[in-house]
Amino acid sequence: MEMTPTQIFLVFLPYGAVFFAIGVAITSRRKSFTNLKIAGLFWLLAIFAFFHALHEWLEMYRHLRLIDADSLLIYVGHISLLIALVSFLFLFLFGITLNTSLLKNLRQWLWIFFGLMLIIFLTHMLLLLPWNDAAMLRSIEYDMRLLIALPATLLTAAGFFLYARQLITQGLRGAYNFIGAGAAFVAYGIFTGAIPSGTVLLLPIEIWRATSAFIILHFLMYALDTFMDQREEMITERLQLAANSEKLSAIGRLAAGIAHEINNPLANASLQMEMLRQHQEIKDLPEKVAGRLTTVEKSIDKSSHIAKELLIFAGGKTPDTELVQVSLKPIIKSAWEMAAYRSSNHQFSNHITALPPVNGSHIKLEELFLNLFLNAIDAMPEGGTLELTGRVDADEVIIRVTDTGTGISPENLARVMEPFFTTKEVGQGTGLGLSICYGIMNQHGGSIEIAPRDGVRGAQVTLKFPLRSENKPEKRAG
Missing domain, CATH: 1.10.287 (Helix Hairpins)
Structure with missing residues (x-):
């Protein structure tokens, strides 16, 4: 079913405008969230959107046949196809970087997959030289959509689903907007990559593509608001x-x-x-x-x-605050041996194995862990379990200390780091233990976070130590 000139105009003009709106929505807000890891990747999606808007408007010009010269229309088709290829390559790059920022172990395989699809497409395109008629252009366009556009859109959708899962896990808002955008990208990928142009499924396939693009715009606008909310929360936290x-x-x-x-x-x-x-x-x-x-x-x-x-x-500077390369495992062992005299029926479960050394003071770090262990023991007067886990995440070592004690009430959570604040009875504590821990972590360029455990009794303390460049784990090639 051939579309009339009016139908072509009414489909392709808003179709291109939707992608242009996506590009504007991202670029107009990008400066507001460039310091957010995931949001900082969206410039790739914006470039895809601008190029694809131009491609759809060129397709409108070509389908309206505003000029009679077939050779000139083929030339416009060449330009339109090249712009579409560039746009989908940027979408492919966005999908790869989005997924690898969330799942780093996929990096090598996704780049290999990208290179393979590109090589297959370029090889087939070269075999069809000199691309001097409409049939050749349709064949190249179908290959581009199948080998580049389809995996690019599905990868982008997968990245949105992964990020939505991360938001749900962290209890943050906005997950369903990313799920909606991901589902819309799946539909757009099928209509754009798997089904050739000119196909009719009750309506011309271009109408289904444009509808999917409108749905992407809808959910993406709300998803971008999530980044703005995160930025405001981050600014508030920094001010505090x-x-x-x-x-x-x-x-x-x-x-x-x-x-x-x-x-x-x-x-x-x-x-x-x-x-x-x-x-x-x-x-x-x-x-x-x-x-x-x-x-x-x-x-x-x-x-x-x-x-x-x-x-x-x-926090006065003393000789024992000089920072050198130290291993955390023996420091933790020594601190527990000192704390054990206060322990009667407490179990100490240390799951920390090999961790890279950090820059620190042995004495200060021993004092840090001793304070944490004594606090945990005091919170478990009838006994319980004190558990330690450790891992390396990008540029830092993360240690988690959890206990099965009385936990922390929501009203006290914001005050636990304040000096002289204590929930113990008068004469049982000075209220400086966690303040000292905060000061020691600050001296080491790290951070300390305290939170109640999810769904169970007790508290969880998270310590983050920065790694020096020579101690960072080696990144895999690719």
């Missing part, structure tokens, strides 16, 4: 981190001043008590009086310990 860092810095300076002021009299009091203990008269004191002296000593020691924690929290 900056505010917290400034607050912690001010408190740290105050804490350091207080600690220095009380450390000298405490050291003097401790020395005097030690000297008193050496006098025979003290040894002959009644048991009740001697007990009070012991209480004084314990109070001095406790005050000294608090002063030390204040100095550590203040």
Whole structure:
């Protein structure tokens, strides 16, 4: 069924306009989300959209036969076909990069597949030289759609489905818009890549293609809003981190001043008590009086310990903060051995095997893990399991410490890193443990995140240590 000139105009003009709108929608927002990993790939999709819009408008010009010269129409057909090829190549590249950013182990195989499809198409195209009639152009166009367009659209759809699954797993919004866009790309791929132009399925195939493109635009517009939401959340989080860092810095300076002021009299009091203990008269004191002296000593020691924690929290540079290459596994083992004295019926399950070394201070990192282990033990007064896992992810080492304790209530989650904040009873803790952990991770250029465990009792602490370039795992070729 041949379309009338009016039908050609009404199909191809909006068909091209849809892709042009997709390109504009992406480029107009791209500067707002270039720092988001997945969103930063969408410039490839925008280039595909602009080129494909031009291709569809050239096809409209060619089908309307506004000029009578067949040779000139074939020349327009050559240009239109070349533009379509370029557009689908960019879509192919978008599909590959989107999938490999989500599943890195696919990288080599997808590039091999891309190269194979391109070689087969170019070989067949060269065999059909000199492409001087309409039948040759139709044959080349069908091969291009089958070998380039179809896998490109299906790869893009698969990437959208994978990203939607990631959003659902992370509990983030916008997953169904990517599922809708992926389903629309599947339909568009079938209508565009598997079914030749000119086919009629109740309606001309070009109408089905244009309809699929409209659906892609609809879902893609909402999907792009997801990136804007993520960017706003990221900005808010960074502002909160900056505010917290400034607050912690001010408190740290105050804490350091207080600690220095009380450390000298405490050291003097401790020395005097030690000297008193050496006098025979003290040894002959009644048991009740001697007990009070012991209480004084314990109070001095406790005050000294608090002063030390204040100095550590203040983050002053000391010789033990010099960062060198260290292995985390023996540090974790040593920290647990020190924490074990507080453990009665706690199980320690360490699943960490081989990890690359990180840049750090052995003493500070030992203190970090000791604080985390003691916190976990305190959260499990009746016993429980403390579990450690570790992995390498791109440029960082990720350690997770989980326990089966009381967990963290939502109202306390935002405050757990604040200095002097504690849920323990009065006299049972200073509230500096997690603040010190935060400071140590900050000194090491890493991060610490605390969250309740999903669906079960307990808390999960995630530590992220940056890797030096020489310690990063080697990337596979391709």
